[in-house]
Amino acid sequence: MSKLLYSTSMSLDGFVAGMDQGPDHPLGLRGELLHEWMRSLAVWRRDAGLEGGETNSSTAVYEQDGASVRSIIMGRNMFGGGPGEWDDGWQGWWGDDPPFHMPVFVLTHHPRSPLEMKGGTTFTFVTEGLEAALDGAREAAEGMDVGISGGAGVAKQYLAAGLIDEVGIHLIPAFLGRGVRLFDDPGMAGVTYEQVGVVEGPGVTHLTYRVSR
Amino acid sequence: MSKLLYSTSMSLDGFVAGMDQGPDHPLGLRGELLHEWMRSLAVWRRDAGLEGGETNSSTAVYEQDGASVRSIIMGRNMFGGGPGEWDDGWQGWWGDDPPFHMPVFVLTHHPRSPLEMKGGTTFTFVTEGLEAALDGAREAAEGMDVGISGGAGVAKQYLAAGLIDEVGIHLIPAFLGRGVRLFDDPGMAGVTYEQVGVVEGPGVTHLTYRVSR
Numbered sequence: 001m002s003k004l005l006y007s008t009s010m011s012l013d014g015f016v017a018g019m020d021q022g023p024d025h026p027l028g029l030r031g032e033l034l035h036e037w038m039r040s041l042a043v044w045r046r047d048a049g050l051e052g053g054e055t056n057s058s059t060a061v062y063e064q065d066g067a068s069v070r071s072i073i074m075g076r077n078m079f080g081g082g083p084g085e086w087d088d089g090w091q092g093w094w095g096d097d098p099p100f101h102m103p104v105f106v107l108t109h110h111p112r113s114p115l116e117m118k119g120g121t122t123f124t125f126v127t128e129g130l131e132a133a134l135d136g137a138r139e140a141a142e143g144m145d146v147g148i149s150g151g152a153g154v155a156k157q158y159l160a161a162g163l164i165d166e167v168g169i170h171l172i173p174a175f176l177g178r179g180v181r182l183f184d185d186p187g188m189a190g191v192t193y194e195q196v197g198v199v200e201g202p203g204v205t206h207l208t209y210r211v212s213r
Numbered sequence: 214m215s216k217l218l219y220s221t222s223m224s225l226d227g228f229v230a231g232m233d234q235g236p237d238h239p240l241g242l243r244g245e246l247l248h249e250w251m252r253s254l255a256v257w258r259r260d261a262g263l264e265g266g267e268t269n270s271s272t273a274v275y276e277q278d279g280a281s282v283r284s285i286i287m288g289r290n291m292f293g294g295g296p297g298e299w300d301d302g303w304q305g306w307w308g309d310d311p312p313f314h315m316p317v318f319v320l321t322h323h324p325r326s327p328l329e330m331k332g333g334t335t336f337t338f339v340t341e342g343l344e345a346a347l348d349g350a351r352e353a354a355e356g357m358d359v360g361i362s363g364g365a366g367v368a369k370q371y372l373a374a375g376l377i378d379e380v381g382i383h384l385i386p387a388f389l390g391r392g393v394r395l396f397d398d399p400g401m402a403g404v405t406y407e408q409v410g411v412v413e414g415p416g417v418t419h420l421t422y423r424v425s426r
Contacts, residue, residue, distance in 0.1 A: 012382075012406065012422075013396035016228045030402065169225075171384075173422050177402025183226035189243065189390025193225065198418050200411035208416060209225075209386050 002138050006155050007065055007168030011203075014175040016152045020100040021052035033174045038062060050180040058201035065168065069147035073133050073141040074098055076108045077152035079123070087113045092123065099204040100149075103140035105133045107154060130161055152180040160185050162211070167193065168206060215351050219361040219368050220278055220321030222247035222417075227396060228389040229365045245388045250417035251275060278373070278381065282360035284316045284353040286346050288367035291404040292319045292336070299325045305336065306362035313362075316353040318346045320367060343374055373398050380406065382420040 008016045011034060018028030038044050041062055042053035074185040075085075081090035086108075092098060097118040105124050112125040126133040148155050148164070157162050159182075197208035221229045224247060231241030251257050254275055291297075295301035299321075299380050305311060308332040318337050325338040328346035339346040350359040361368050361377070374394075410421035 013401065098227050129345075131284060148320065155221065172419075173406035173408045175396060175401040175404050177399035183388065188388040188391035191388050192246075193386035195386045195413075195416055198411065199412035200408075203408055205408065205418065207384075 002141055002143055003068075003145045003150035004064070004118045004134060004148065004158065005069060005145050005166045006158065006164050006167070007170070008152070008155065009037070009170040009172055010182055011172050011174050011176045013177065014181045015174045018176045025166045026174075028179050030176050031179065033176070034172050037170060037172065037201060048173040054202075056202055057199055058204060058206065061170075061199055061201065061206045063128040066147050068145040069102070070142060070144035071103045071105065072147050072149050073105045073107065073137050073158075074149045075151050075156065076106060077153070078151045079108075085110055086125075088112070089138065090117055091117070097121075099118065101135070104149075105137045105140075107133050113131045130157055130163065131146075131212045134158075134163060139157065139201075148156040152182060155186065156180075159183075160187060161196055162191075166176070166196075167213055169209070171207060173203065192205065215354055215356055215373065216281075216358045216378035217347060217361065217376055218279070218282060218379050218381070219371065219377050220382040220383070221363075221365070221368065221395065222250070222385055224385050224387050224389045224393055226390065227394045228392040229368075229395045230391045231392040239391050241389075243389050247383075247385050250385065256337065258271065261393045267415075269415055270412055271417060274383075274412050274414065274419045279360050280390075281358040282315070282320065283355065283357035284312055284322060284350040285360050285362050286318045286350050286371075287321065287362045288364045289319060289321045290366070291362065291364045292321075298323050299338075301325070302303060304328055304330070306398050310334075316350070317362075318350045318353075320346050333340065343370055343376065347376060365395060369393075369395065369398065371398075373400060375404075378424055379382070379409075380422045380424065382417045382421060384421070386416065 010016050019032035037058055040054055041059055042055050043059050043062055080093050081087060097170040098121040101120040103122050103124050108125050108127060110126050115123040124136060126136060148158055192212055193209035194212045196210045199206040223229050231244035250271055253267055254272055255268050256275055257270050258266040291305050294300060311334040314333040316335050318339050321338050321340060324340050328336040338350060340347060359369055405425055406422035407425045409423045412419040
């Protein structure tokens with residue numbers, strides 16, 4: 001059965017992004033702290049075309065994260081191009097061969113025709129809301145899983161709607177103090193997650209929860 | 214070197230107590246969820262005079278929690294007796310042989326003479342603030358460690374003052390939605406904890422952090 005997955009790095013005070021997110025700071029001020037565990041890995045550096053780095057217990061977590069995902073949902077801000085009506089010249093931040101290599105469904109209030117990019121990435125723009133995007137992404141995943149790539153606002157909407165099946169938290173012992181807190185919806189009181197995996201990495205704990213209904 | 218320790222159960226949304234704390238609900242509404250991992254342990258049940266229960270990877274965590282502690286700091290609300298001037302008839306919630314069996318330092322704005330109870334528990338009332346209570350508790354611990362037993366408000370004050378050396382979090386995959394959030398002080402931004410221990414228990418992850426300065 002196709003699952004909807006979301007995984008994110010989170011500070012000990014609950015933030016998944018800092019303040020003032022933007023092109024220069026996609027994770028907000030101080031948000032880079034959240035991804036240090038990943039950037040120190042040899043496997044991440046290789047994917048980014050860099051040398052060096054470590055191999056440790058986080059390596060397998062990084063490699064397995066999203067391995068079953070065959071389609072992606074993202075929010076309008078993550079795709080970029082500013083708010084409002086589309087400028088059709090904007091084709092995302094990633095150039096003509098984006099790193100996704102699979103169907104991507106972009107949630108937006110403004111209709112736009114699909115974009116077919118190189119390397120197997122297609123962007124489909126969905127104006128009918130969360131469930132419509134999920135339906136489209138599930139169909140595109142052909143029985144495999146759907147991943148939410150962000151931003152945090154979109155992930156929070158899917159969480160609140162109870163549509164996510166599995167949540168991965170990479171818990172970082174740092175404090176952001178301000179920003180986007182993942183779990184700040186009083187409406188989630190009463191939901192219990194089933195803890196299905198714990199991996200200790202250096203400077204990070206990788207937690208996996210299955211949403212029990 | 215004597216350390217100041219604090220450990221607590223915390224929900225995935227960051228709460229260490231629910232709403233409406235009081236004698237009937239010392240952890241607030243729904244706060245009992247936070248301690249289920251402990252109450253299911255045979256060792257906890259034995260301490261509470263009950264039979265049955267499980268032995269699992271949380272057992273050693275429970276047994277080691279506070280094993281090095283030889284004096285305790287607590288807040289006025291935890292000691293009880295209502296706000297304002299003391300009613301000297303009030304000697305705490307625990308009867309004449311409290312379960313602490315060591316010196317306890319109670320933070321209060323209202324002076325009161327020390328209380329010597331049975332079984333080695335003494336209550337000393339400190340009106341000169343956090344550091345004075347810590348100084349007294351350290352001296353009483355004679356080189357061993359000092360523990361903060363709560364409430365959450367007192368723990369948060371010690372955290373904000375940078376006086377805690379080691380923090381233990383028993384992370385529970387439940388959501389309280391409202392209550393007392395442990396890490397909600399923007400002033401902590403920039404502090405980084407060193408992750409020194411991760412233990413996977415059933416339905417709980419035991420995290421230990423050393424405060425790096």
